[in-house]
Amino acid sequence: MATTAAENVGVKPRSMGIWAYRDYILFSVRARLISETINNHLGMLWLALEPLMRMAVYYVVFVYLMKSKTENFVAFMLIGIMSMMWFTKTVIQGGHSIKGAGGLLRQCYMPKTIFPTIMALSRLVEFLCVILVLMAYFAVTGSVHYTWVALPAVILSQFLINFGVSLLASAFIPLMPDLSILINSAMTALFFLSGVFFEVQPTSPHYKLFMLNPLAKLLEQYRWVLLHGKWPDWTALLIINGVGLIIIGIAAFFIHKFDSYYPRF
Structure with a gap:
C-alpha cells in the first residue's frame, strides 16, 4: 500500500543535510531582518534604541537610586x-x-537545525549593527583602541555559546513546552548574575568561581578590548569556543534523535 505524505514527513531523505538548504537559510535570514525593520517605523535605528532605552532605565536605578557607579x-x-x-x-x-x-x-521534511540556525544568524546580524553603533559612540568620545581588531574573536566565541544553547533549547521545547518558562526565568537570572551592572576584580576571592560562567567571562573580554585597550584572554576564548562546540554537538545529537517526533507537535 502506498504511504501518504503525512506518513513520510518525518522520513529523512538521503544526502539532504543542512548545507543543501544554505540558500533557504540565507534568504530566510534576510527576509526576517527586512520584516522586523519594516514592522518598526524606526527601522534599523530601533536595533540601537532598544538597548539604549533599557540602559537609561538601569542607569537611573543603579546610579541615582542605588548610588552604585563603576568607572x-x-x-x-x-x-x-x-x-x-x-x-x-x-x-x-x-x-x-x-x-x-x-x-x-x-x-515536508527539512533538517530541524535549519530553524535555530536562521534565528541565530538573524540575531548575529542584529548584534553586529548594534556593536557598530556602540563603537561609533566610543570613537566620538575618544575611546578608540588598537585592540578592537580582536573583537571578532570575542564575537565568534559568544556566537558559538548563543547558538549552542539555543540549539539545545530548540531540541527539547517541542517535547516539553513548559521548559520555555524555566528558560525565561534562567535568562533573567543570567542577566543579573553575569556582571552586566558590576565588575568582579581578579583580586576578589569569588573571581574564579564567578568566571566559570562563560557569559561573565565574555563580558570581561568585551570590556578589556573595547574599554581598556587590552588584548582578550586567548586561552579563555579557546575554552569558551570548545564549550560552545560541545554544546552544539550535544544539541545536534538530540535533535537527530528526536527528528521524527517534531512534526507531531
Missing part, C-alpha cells in the same frame, strides 16, 4: 546590556523555532 559606567553597562540581549534573544527565539515551524514540518 565609565555608561559604556560599561552598554556593553553588558547589548551582549546579554543578544544571548537572550538568540536563546528564546531559537529555542521556539522548531516548535514554531511545526506546520511546515508536517508538510
Whole structure:
C-alpha cells in the first residue's frame, strides 16, 4: 500500500543535510531582518534604541537610586546590556523555532537545525549593527583602541555559546513546552548574575568561581578590548569556543534523535 505524505514527513531523505538548504537559510535570514525593520517605523535605528532605552532605565536605578557607579559606567553597562540581549534573544527565539515551524514540518521534511540556525544568524546580524553603533559612540568620545581588531574573536566565541544553547533549547521545547518558562526565568537570572551592572576584580576571592560562567567571562573580554585597550584572554576564548562546540554537538545529537517526533507537535 502506498504511504501518504503525512506518513513520510518525518522520513529523512538521503544526502539532504543542512548545507543543501544554505540558500533557504540565507534568504530566510534576510527576509526576517527586512520584516522586523519594516514592522518598526524606526527601522534599523530601533536595533540601537532598544538597548539604549533599557540602559537609561538601569542607569537611573543603579546610579541615582542605588548610588552604585563603576568607572565609565555608561559604556560599561552598554556593553553588558547589548551582549546579554543578544544571548537572550538568540536563546528564546531559537529555542521556539522548531516548535514554531511545526506546520511546515508536517508538510515536508527539512533538517530541524535549519530553524535555530536562521534565528541565530538573524540575531548575529542584529548584534553586529548594534556593536557598530556602540563603537561609533566610543570613537566620538575618544575611546578608540588598537585592540578592537580582536573583537571578532570575542564575537565568534559568544556566537558559538548563543547558538549552542539555543540549539539545545530548540531540541527539547517541542517535547516539553513548559521548559520555555524555566528558560525565561534562567535568562533573567543570567542577566543579573553575569556582571552586566558590576565588575568582579581578579583580586576578589569569588573571581574564579564567578568566571566559570562563560557569559561573565565574555563580558570581561568585551570590556578589556573595547574599554581598556587590552588584548582578550586567548586561552579563555579557546575554552569558551570548545564549550560552545560541545554544546552544539550535544544539541545536534538530540535533535537527530528526536527528528521524527517534531512534526507531531
